[in-house]
Every structure is written in C-alpha cells, then in structure tokens.
Amino acid sequence: MELKIQIPDSTYRRMVDRRCRVQGSIGLVTPEEGNFNEHVRRDAESAGSKYVRLRHGRVSVNDKRVRLTLHVSLDESGVIPSEAIEDESREASGFVDDVLDTIERYH
Structure with a gap:
C-alpha cells in the first residue's frame, strides 16, 4: 500500500x-x-528533575510537577499490593518533601 x-x-x-x-x-x-x-519530548523539562527508583516504580520532581508511578504485579510472591502502595507512597512523599525544600531555597 x-x-x-x-x-x-x-x-x-x-x-x-x-x-x-x-x-x-x-x-x-x-x-x-x-x-x-x-x-x-520532555527532555528539556526533565533535565532539571530529581528522581528516585522505588521497588515498584519511580517518583520524580522538578520545579513544575511531581510524578509518581507504581506497578505492582498481583502475582508477585510475598507482596500485598495495598501495603506496597502505602509503603512506597510514604517513601515517595519523604523524597518529594526533601526535594521541594531544596527547590524552594533557590527560588
């Protein structure tokens, strides 16, 4: 064709x-x-981003937005999805607070 x-x-x-x-x-x-x-393509925007990998995802922060992605497989051995979400969200929240404190100091 x-x-x-x-x-x-x-x-x-x-x-x-x-x-x-x-x-x-x-x-x-x-x-x-x-x-x-x-x-x-968001390469220019993500250039100033800080991120951390989580066991089931990733959290990233820049001066415009915060993004959290989690992917928990339902057949993963020894993992309760709701607990993984709670734990990793808590970890991500701490990271976001730390990064935003740093960003706000420079603005």
Missing part, C-alpha cells in the same frame, strides 16, 4: 539533517492520505 503523508517542515528538516527517526503517530485523513504528529 502506498500512503501520502504530510509532515511538518521542521520535523522533516530535522530528519534529513540528522538522518534520524522521529517518534510520532500517523492519522488518516482519507484512506490514501495521512498526517504525522510528532510525540512531545
């Missing part, structure tokens, strides 16, 4: 200049035509 795709000029220029791939998604406008939307 052949498909005509519209790509933003800046994305195309970067692909040609750097000979690199760009992550994104293609949406069909018609069965033969589509457009490409590049995924947003």
Whole structure:
C-alpha cells in the first residue's frame, strides 16, 4: 500500500539533517492520505528533575510537577499490593518533601 503523508517542515528538516527517526503517530485523513504528529519530548523539562527508583516504580520532581508511578504485579510472591502502595507512597512523599525544600531555597 502506498500512503501520502504530510509532515511538518521542521520535523522533516530535522530528519534529513540528522538522518534520524522521529517518534510520532500517523492519522488518516482519507484512506490514501495521512498526517504525522510528532510525540512531545520532555527532555528539556526533565533535565532539571530529581528522581528516585522505588521497588515498584519511580517518583520524580522538578520545579513544575511531581510524578509518581507504581506497578505492582498481583502475582508477585510475598507482596500485598495495598501495603506496597502505602509503603512506597510514604517513601515517595519523604523524597518529594526533601526535594521541594531544596527547590524552594533557590527560588
């Protein structure tokens, strides 16, 4: 199958200049035509982030937001999911407090 795709000029220029791939998604406008939307990269934003790995996830903090992700497998031996969430949330909270104290000193 052949498909005509519209790509933003800046994305195309970067692909040609750097000979690199760009992550994104293609949406069909018609069965033969589509457009490409590049995924947003948050590298610049995450550059100032502090993070810590938890047993089942990760917590990160920067001067704009806090993120906590946990993934507890229900078949993990010796782990009660609700207790893992409580324990790791408590650990994450302490880390967030420490980092925010540091960030607030510099603002």
